[in-house]
Amino acid sequence: MLQFSDLPALTGGTLLQLPAAPAAMQRLLLDSRRVETPADSLFLALRGPQHDGHRYLPELYRAGVRQFVVQDDVLLADFPEAGFLRVPDTLAALQTLATHHRRHFPIPVFGITGSNGKTIVKEWLAQLLSPDELICKSPRSYNSQVGVPLSVWELTASHTLGIFEAGISEPGEMARLARIIQPTLGIFTNLGTAHDAGFASPAEKVAEKMRLFEQVDTLFYCADHELIHAAARRQLSPARTTRVAWTRQRARFDAQEADLLITMQEAAADRAVVRVERARPRPQEHTFTLPFADEPSVENALHGLSVLLWRQVPPPEIQQRLDRLQPVAMRLEMKQALHDCYVLDDTYNNDLAGLRLALDALARQARRGRRTLILSDVLESGLAGAELYARVASLLPSHGVERLIGIGPDISRHHAAFQGLQTEFYPDTAAFLAAFQPEQFRQELILVKGARRYGFERIVAAFQQKIHGTVLEVNLDALVHNLNFYRRRLQPGVKLMVMVKAFAYGSGSAEVANLLQFHRADYLAVAYADEGVDLRQHGISLPLMVMNPAPDAFQKLRQYHLEPEIYSFERLHDYLSAAREAAMPAIHLKLDTGMRRLGFAEEDLPELCRLLRENAAHLRVASALTHLAGADEEQHNNFSREQLAAFARMTPQLEAALGYPILQHALNSAGIVRFPEAQHSMVRLGIGLYGVEASGQEPDALRPVSTLRTTISQIKTLPAGHTVGYGRRGQATDHERRIATLAIGYADGYDRRFGNGAGEVLIRGQRAPIVGNVCMDMCMADVTHIADVQAGDAAVIFGENLPLTELAARIGTIPYELLTNVSERVKRVFVAE
Numbered sequence: 001m002l003q004f005s006d007l008p009a010l011t012g013g014t015l016l017q018l019p020a021a022p023a024a025m026q027r028l029l030l031d032s033r034r035v036e037t038p039a040d041s042l043f044l045a046l047r048g049p050q051h052d053g054h055r056y057l058p059e060l061y062r063a064g065v066r067q068f069v070v071q072d073d074v075l076l077a078d079f080p081e082a083g084f085l086r087v088p089d090t091l092a093a094l095q096t097l098a099t100h101h102r103r104h105f106p107i108p109v110f111g112i113t114g115s116n117g118k119t120i121v122k123e124w125l126a127q128l129l130s131p132d133e134l135i136c137k138s139p140r141s142y143n144s145q146v147g148v149p150l151s152v153w154e155l156t157a158s159h160t161l162g163i164f165e166a167g168i169s170e171p172g173e174m175a176r177l178a179r180i181i182q183p184t185l186g187i188f189t190n191l192g193t194a195h196d197a198g199f200a201s202p203a204e205k206v207a208e209k210m211r212l213f214e215q216v217d218t219l220f221y222c223a224d225h226e227l228i229h230a231a232a233r234r235q236l237s238p239a240r241t242t243r244v245a246w247t248r249q250r251a252r253f254d255a256q257e258a259d260l261l262i263t264m265q266e267a268a269a270d271r272a273v274v275r276v277e278r279a280r281p282r283p284q285e286h287t288f289t290l291p292f293a294d295e296p297s298v299e300n301a302l303h304g305l306s307v308l309l310w311r312q313v314p315p316p317e318i319q320q321r322l323d324r325l326q327p328v329a330m331r332l333e334m335k336q337a338l339h340d341c342y343v344l345d346d347t348y349n350n351d352l353a354g355l356r357l358a359l360d361a362l363a364r365q366a367r368r369g370r371r372t373l374i375l376s377d378v379l380e381s382g383l384a385g386a387e388l389y390a391r392v393a394s395l396l397p398s399h400g401v402e403r404l405i406g407i408g409p410d411i412s413r414h415h416a417a418f419q420g421l422q423t424e425f426y427p428d429t430a431a432f433l434a435a436f437q438p439e440q441f442r443q444e445l446i447l448v449k450g451a452r453r454y455g456f457e458r459i460v461a462a463f464q465q466k467i468h469g470t471v472l473e474v475n476l477d478a479l480v481h482n483l484n485f486y487r488r489r490l491q492p493g494v495k496l497m498v499m500v501k502a503f504a505y506g507s508g509s510a511e512v513a514n515l516l517q518f519h520r521a522d523y524l525a526v527a528y529a530d531e532g533v534d535l536r537q538h539g540i541s542l543p544l545m546v547m548n549p550a551p552d553a554f555q556k557l558r559q560y561h562l563e564p565e566i567y568s569f570e571r572l573h574d575y576l577s578a579a580r581e582a583a584m585p586a587i588h589l590k591l592d593t594g595m596r597r598l599g600f601a602e603e604d605l606p607e608l609c610r611l612l613r614e615n616a617a618h619l620r621v622a623s624a625l626t627h628l629a630g631a632d633e634e635q636h637n638n639f640s641r642e643q644l645a646a647f648a649r650m651t652p653q654l655e656a657a658l659g660y661p662i663l664q665h666a667l668n669s670a671g672i673v674r675f676p677e678a679q680h681s682m683v684r685l686g687i688g689l690y691g692v693e694a695s696g697q698e699p700d701a702l703r704p705v706s707t708l709r710t711t712i713s714q715i716k717t718l719p720a721g722h723t724v725g726y727g728r729r730g731q732a733t734d735h736e737r738r739i740a741t742l743a744i745g746y747a748d749g750y751d752r753r754f755g756n757g758a759g760e761v762l763i764r765g766q767r768a769p770i771v772g773n774v775c776m777d778m779c780m781a782d783v784t785h786i787a788d789v790q791a792g793d794a795a796v797i798f799g800e801n802l803p804l805t806e807l808a809a810r811i812g813t814i815p816y817e818l819l820t821n822v823s824e825r826v827k828r829v830f831v832a833e
C-alpha cells in the first residue's frame with residue numbers, strides 16, 4: 001500500500017509537510033462534498049475553469065482529511081496535523097498515481113473508445129464476460145482525464161479483468177489515458193459524424209483515438225467504418241497487434257479485409273437474427289438472435305459477440321449470454337411519492353461502484369428527513385458475502401442512511417453486518433410488498449436500488465400509488481449544462497444569483513435549489529418570503545434574496561435569514577423600525593432605471609443615501625440591483641444602455657454613503673448573453689437555466705430541461721360529420737377520424753388557448769393537433785394519421801422536438817407563462833444520467 005512519504009519520488013513533487021499520523025491511502029478524493037472515510041483518503045486539489053479544489057482545504061481538514069496534494073502554497077500552520085505534497089499539476093499527479101496503481105495488476109484490460117456507445121459496449125461486455133471473470137469497470141461513463149484515473153484506482157488483486165472506457169475532446173489527451181489504462185485489448189466502437197470542435201478533421205480525431213490501442217495485443221472493430229479501418233492498418237504494428245475486424249459487406253470479407261462477416265437475417269420489432277461467417281481458423285457459420293433490433297444496439301452487441309467468438313465461447317453458450325443482455329439504464333430518477341416522501345429510483349447496475357454513486361446522490365440531497373435504503377442482494381461485486389456486506393455497511397452512515405431494508409437471501413444472511421442501523425430484512429420483493437405499510441414512510445428520502453431480477457419497479461410503483469397520468473420531467477443534467485453555459489460567459493470573480501421564484505419557473509424549487517447549492521451558486525432569489533421559508537425547510541443554506549417581502553413577513557425574514565429587496569421609502573422605513581428592535585438580515589436595494597415598476601429613482605438618491613448613512617449601525621446593505629426592461633430585444637439596445645449607464649451612475653453614490661463595497665447586478669439571462677460588459681459583480685440567471693434562450697442569439701446552446709408528458713386515456717373512432725367535446729367546437733369533418741383523449745386539462749396548466757387546432761402534442765414522435773376545447777382535466781387530439789396509437793401511450797405536451805418558444809408563439813404568450821403555469825398537482829420527476 002502506497003504511503004504518503006512515497007509520493008514525492010512517485011510524482012516529482014515537493015514534500016511540504018508529513019502527516020502527523022501516517023495512514024493508508026485507500027480513497028482518492030477530489031470533491032470536498034464526498035468525504036466518506038477521511039482518515040484513509042488522499043485529497044487532490046484540482047483546478048478547472050469553474051472550480052478550484054484549494055478553496056475547500058479548511059473544510060476538508062475540519063472533516064478529518066489529513067493527506068493532501070496541492071499545486072499552490074498553503075499556510076501549513078492552519079493544518080498542523082496534515083501532510084501536504086506540492087506538485088506543478090494536481091491532475092497530472094492524479095494520473096501518475098493511477099498509472100502506478102495499474103502496474104500492480106498484470107491482468108488483461110480492455111480499453112474502449114469511439115464516438116458513441118462506449119458505455120453500453122462496456123456494460124454489455126461486462127455482462128457477457130461476467131460468467132468467466134471478476135471484472136473491474138469504469139462506473140457509468142467515467143471516461144475523462146479525471147474519470148479514467150478514478151476508475152483504474154478501483155482495481156484490486158481479486159479482479160481478473162478490467163474494462164475501462166476512454167473519451168477525449170482534444171489532441172494529446174488519448175496518450176495520457178492510454179498510459180493510465182495500459183490496455184492489452186481494445187474495442188473501437190464507431191466514429192460519429194458529429195463535428196468535434198477540438199479536432200481539425202475527422203482523420204485527426206480517429207488518429208488520436210487510435211492511440212489508445214498502440215500497445216494492445218488485440219483490437220476489435222467494425223471495418224465498415226472506413227476511417228477506423230484505415231487508421232488501424234496505418235497506426236498499429238501487425239507484429240504487435242492482432243486486428244479482429246467484422247464487416248457486414250461480403251466483398252470486404254471475401255477480400256480478407258475482415259475476419260467476421262455478420263449479416264442481418266431477420267429483424268422484428270424487438271429482436272434481430274444475425275448470421276456470422278468466419279474464414280479462420282476454419283470456415284464456420286453460426287446464427288444468433290439478439291434481444292433487440294435498433295441499429296445502435298445491434299452494433300454495440302456485435303462488438304461483444306465478436307469478443308466472445310474470439311475467446312472461443314461455444315455458440316450455444318454465446319446465445320444464452322446474449323439472451324440475458326439487459327438494457328443499460330443510466331438514469332437516476334427522483335420521484336415524488338406518498339406522504340411527502342421522495343424515491344430515488346436507481347436502475348443502474350447493482351455493483352458496489354453503482355451503489356456508491358447512488359449513495360452519493362442521496363447524500364447530496366439537502367432535503368431534511370430520514371434516509372432509507374431499500375437494497376437487494378448486491379450481485380456482480382466479485383467479493384465474498386461477509387466482506388461485501390461489511391463494505392456496504394461501512395458506506396451507509398457516512399451517506400446519512402439511517403434505515404436499511406434488505407431484500408434477498410444473501411443480504412438477509414449477513415444482517416449482522418448492519419448493526420447500529422435500523423434494519424428490516426425480507427427474503428424477496430413479494431414478501432416486502434405483502435408487509436408494506438405506507439404509514440411507516442413519512443417525509444423521507446428513500447433510495448431504491450435493486451438488481452434487476454428483484455423487480456424493484458414494483459416497489460417504486462407502490463410508493464407512487466396515486467400518481468395521475470401527467471408528469472413534468474425535469475432533467476437535472478440539462479439544467480447543469482445550462483448553468484455551465486452561463487457560467488462560462490462570466491468574467492472571473494462575477495457571482496451568480498439564480499432565480500428560483502415561482503416554484504423555480506415551474507420546475508420544483510427545492511430540488512432545483514438543492515442542485516444549485518451543490519453546484520455552488522452564490523445566491524438564490526424568490527419572490528415571496530414563504531418561498532424562502534420553504535427552501536430553508538428543505539435544507540437550503542445559500543444566501544437568499546426575497547424580492548417582495550410584505551412587512552408582516554419581516555419576522556420570517558429574521559428567523560430564516562432571508563434578505564429582502566427594498567424598493568421604496570415606505571418599505572425602507574418599515575424595515576428600519578424592525579431593524580432597530582432586533583438585528584435583521586442585510587438588504588438589497590432595487591434601483592429603477594427604466595422599468596418603472598419597483599425601485600428607487602435617481603432623484604431619490606440623496607434622501608436614500610442620507611437614510612443609509614444615519615442607520616449604518618443597524619442596517620447592512622448586501623447589494624444594489626436594477627432590472628432591464630428590454631434585455632432580450634435588439635430594438636431596445638439604446639434604452640438598455642441608458643439603463644445600465646444610470647445604474648453605473650447611481651451605485652457609486654450608494655457605496656460612498658455606506659462606506660463599504662456592495663454587490664451590484666443588472667443582467668438577467670438575455671442580458672448575460674447580450675451585454676457581457678455589464679456584468680458588474682453579479683448576474684441574475686432565470687429562464688436560461690430552464691432551457692429557454694431568450695436573447696435568440698444562441699439558439700442551440702441550451703438543452704431543454706422540462707418535459708410535460710401525459711397519457712392517452714382512450715381512443716375513439718369518430719364517423720364523418722361528428723364534433724368533439726364541449727360546445728361542439730371540435731369541427732366536424734367529411735372523413736372518419738381517430739381521436740385520443742389525453743389526461744391533461746387547464747387545471748393542470750394546459751392553456752385553453754391551445755384548443756381547436758392552435759396547439760399540438762407529440763404522440764409516437766409525430767405531431768397531433770388538439771381538437772375541440774381544452775377541458776378542465778382532459779383534452780382531445782386528432783391521431784388519425786398516426787399508426788398503432790393505443791390507450792396508455794404517452795403524449796408529450798412540451799419538451800424536446802416541441803419547444804416552448806414555438807408553443808408560446810402559437811397562442812401569443814411567452815415561454816415563462818407556459819412553464820410557470822404547470823400546476824403543482826402535476827407530479828415532478830427529476831432525472832439525471
Ligand SMILES: *Cc1c(COP(=O)(O)O)cnc(C)c1O
Pocket residue numbers: 499547627667668669670684685686687688694
Ligand atoms: C425574474 C427575474 C430575473 C430573471 O429573468 P430571466 O429573464 O428569467 O432571466 C432577473 N431579475 C429580476 C429582478 C427578476 O424578477
